[in-house]
Amino acid sequence: MAAAGWRPRGRTRSTTLNVVLRILVAAALAVDAAVHWQLAPGYQLAAPGGIGQGNLFHLEAIVAVLVALYVLVRGSRPAFTAALLVAGSAFVAVVLYRYVDIPAIGPIPSMYEPVWFFGKSVSAVAEGLGALLAAVALVTHRRRD
Numbered sequence: 001m002a003a004a005g006w007r008p009r010g011r012t013r014s015t016t017l018n019v020v021l022r023i024l025v026a027a028a029l030a031v032d033a034a035v036h037w038q039l040a041p042g043y044q045l046a047a048p049g050g051i052g053q054g055n056l057f058h059l060e061a062i063v064a065v066l067v068a069l070y071v072l073v074r075g076s077r078p079a080f081t082a083a084l085l086v087a088g089s090a091f092v093a094v095v096l097y098r099y100v101d102i103p104a105i106g107p108i109p110s111m112y113e114p115v116w117f118f119g120k121s122v123s124a125v126a127e128g129l130g131a132l133l134a135a136v137a138l139v140t141h142r143r144r145d
Contacts, residue, residue: 014140021137022075025083028130029068032090035123037061051107060090071134080137087130094124 036057044054067086071079093111096102098120101112113120 017140018075018137021080021133021140022071025080025087025130025133025137026068026072028126028133029064029071029083029087031126032087032123032130033061033064033068035119035126036064039119051109053109053111056108056111060086064090075137077138077141080134080141084131084134084138087127087134091124091127091131094120094127 040054040057040061042054043057044052064086067079067082071083073079097111097113098116099114101114102110104110116124
């Protein structure tokens, strides 16, 4: 007969890992959001009346915060999938627009910027780590019955 409060050891480890991954993924998304929100006003100057890169940065920041909260509250496969999509797409975009001069596509402005600076580097690292950690969470996450 099992003692009260006893849990199998593997379940405790997976629960602890899930909590740690939730916190780390949410933190990476929060850093991403903070950097995008801080940089947005300067990037909107190029298109003050249009969609503009600044508005896209604000949108990225809002979505990153919402997904970070979703990951913290739920820690589910859909939450980690959303985190992987948000962080991964932001990482791909920052690296792509750093090295490839893509012209404007419809309402999306050309965002080519062939330099790395502190804020951009911090954001890229947070996005890359967030995507990687979300992928790890998806692989290690147990399906609930």
